[in-house]
Amino acid sequence: xxxxxxxxxxxxxxxxxxxxxxxxxxxxxxxxxxxxxxxxxxxxxxxxxxxxxxxxxxxxxxxxxxxxxxxxxxxxxxxxxxxxxxxxxxxxxxxxxxxxxxxxxxxxxxxxxxxxxxxxxxxxxxxxxxxxxxxxxxxxxxxxxxxxxxxxxxxxxxxxxxxxxxxxxxxxxxxxxxxxxxxxxxxxxxxxxxxxxxxxxxxxxxxxxxxxxxxxxxxxxxxxxxxxxxxxxxxxxxxxxxxxxxxxxxxxxxxxxxxxxxxxxxxxxxxxxxxxxxxxxxxxxxxxxxxxxxxxxxxxxxxxxxxxxxxxxxxxxxxxxxxxxxxxxxxxxxxxxxxxxxxxxxxxxxxxxxxxxxxxxxxxxxxxxxxxxxxxxxxxxxxxxxxxxxxxxxxxxxxxxxxxxxxxxxxxxxxxxxxxxxxxxxxxxxxxxxxxxxxxxxxxxxxxxxxxxxxxxxxxxxxxxxxxxxxxxxxxxxxxxxxxxxxxxxxxxxxxxxxxxxxxxxxxxxxxxxxxxxxxx
Numbered sequence: 001x002x003x004x005x006x007x008x009x010x011x012x013x014x015x016x017x018x019x020x021x022x023x024x025x026x027x028x029x030x031x032x033x034x035x036x037x038x039x040x041x042x043x044x045x046x047x048x049x050x051x052x053x054x055x056x057x058x059x060x061x062x063x064x065x066x067x068x069x070x071x072x073x074x075x076x077x078x079x080x081x082x083x084x085x086x087x088x089x090x091x092x093x094x095x096x097x098x099x100x101x102x103x104x105x106x107x108x109x110x111x112x113x114x115x116x117x118x119x120x121x122x123x124x125x126x127x128x129x130x131x132x133x134x135x136x137x138x139x140x141x142x143x144x145x146x147x148x149x150x151x152x153x154x155x156x157x158x159x160x161x162x163x164x165x166x167x168x169x170x171x172x173x174x175x176x177x178x179x180x181x182x183x184x185x186x187x188x189x190x191x192x193x194x195x196x197x198x199x200x201x202x203x204x205x206x207x208x209x210x211x212x213x214x215x216x217x218x219x220x221x222x223x224x225x226x227x228x229x230x231x232x233x234x235x236x237x238x239x240x241x242x243x244x245x246x247x248x249x250x251x252x253x254x255x256x257x258x259x260x261x262x263x264x265x266x267x268x269x270x271x272x273x274x275x276x277x278x279x280x281x282x283x284x285x286x287x288x289x290x291x292x293x294x295x296x297x298x299x300x301x302x303x304x305x306x307x308x309x310x311x312x313x314x315x316x317x318x319x320x321x322x323x324x325x326x327x328x329x330x331x332x333x334x335x336x337x338x339x340x341x342x343x344x345x346x347x348x349x350x351x352x353x354x355x356x357x358x359x360x361x362x363x364x365x366x367x368x369x370x371x372x373x374x375x376x377x378x379x380x381x382x383x384x385x386x387x388x389x390x391x392x393x394x395x396x397x398x399x400x401x402x403x404x405x406x407x408x409x410x411x412x413x414x415x416x417x418x419x420x421x422x423x424x425x426x427x428x429x430x431x432x433x434x435x436x437x438x439x440x441x442x443x444x445x446x447x448x449x450x451x452x453x454x455x456x457x458x459x460x461x462x463x464x465x466x467x468x469x470x471x472x473x474x475x476x477x478x479x480x481x482x483x484x485x486x487x488x489x490x491x492x493x494x495x496x497x498x499x500x501x502x503x504x505x506x507x508x509x510x511x512x513x514x515x516x517x518x519x520x521x
Contacts, residue, residue, distance in 0.1 A: 316429070346368065
């Protein structure tokens, strides 16, 4: 069993299982399933290998089904929807994705802050004066209070649900519930939480916040093992939170953490589905403050600015990050932090078969949260965010591969001048430079135009190129729109590369913006 256990030079253990060659096209071209266990103790690492092996075999079985399905005749397509219906569906989905992105950003920042301040919070709780800046100690104290308040709230709600407001057991005159013999005995606030936290390397405070949500959930619904939780249970939980006066933001935060636990259970064959998927409080979009895509003249202003036209490298732009991050945003649609945390080893030359079996090769960006052999860790939004993004031919023409290959440290970051802020985000300070640069130097005054607008711009030009919507979502790291999108390993590398090559920003003149040209002048 432990033949899948490997130890990296930094002492962290990894799970690694090879993928058969015939299944690789159905698993994003990967040669192996590789996951960091986040553990340096061999015995502890060995203990989680059986669960990891089971999950990996489930992925391989799904890939086998995808391979077999691909060989079958394609079913007759459903009648096409009207243009108006498609526009309404697209607008609704985009609004949901915008809300999802905003919530994910908040969760990401919250979890990063908890992880960073966890040692200080532990010291404060133990009455030990920590060796840390005063601002960090104050913030850690506030987080500790919030954590205790939420945990206490979950406990009180649980006691009320069990014993009633007056202390008498609500169930004392009822027959004892007889559970089916097939119950797994795996509950969200018990073994599911523990196994999820161990596999993902979650710090104690992050584990506690998810446990509190699981307890809130059970206090407001029936206590069931994970495989018996239904979508109706999750909807009832959402409605009760709102009825109790919880804010939309807090409700969505709790639903997101519940969705994380249920999603992990589903991915590990402990539940038949992630019944919380797609459940959130929808907020009517007034359009105020909504991020907008860049217009063509605004793109021209950015890419004709001194960074591109004159080869200037402002201090706040952190070296070549000033040049490449906007270009990567425009030609990949990736999130800013995903690009800023790229390692040289994440820029990969991959071989893949075309539809006739002819072997081709191309460059891809591997967006992943895996820790490398040096211990450099990345963070991504969710499982759908881990992906291979084809490198657009324009980026290669402008010299991106040459730039990466010329970096002194071939095991380090693609943008080594980026330094993490106090919450561990590599691009936070860079973003503080880019916004004023865009406003004052490029003349883009509309506050709804931000770096994230490159992501919206990529969506727009992808549609103009008639890129299939499913491929758009996979390239951008969006979760699927329906349950069917959760099955299989997504589009093969040939389909992704072919679609990316069709992407054009018509009218944008980049002939004088090449980094290679700037270097030669």
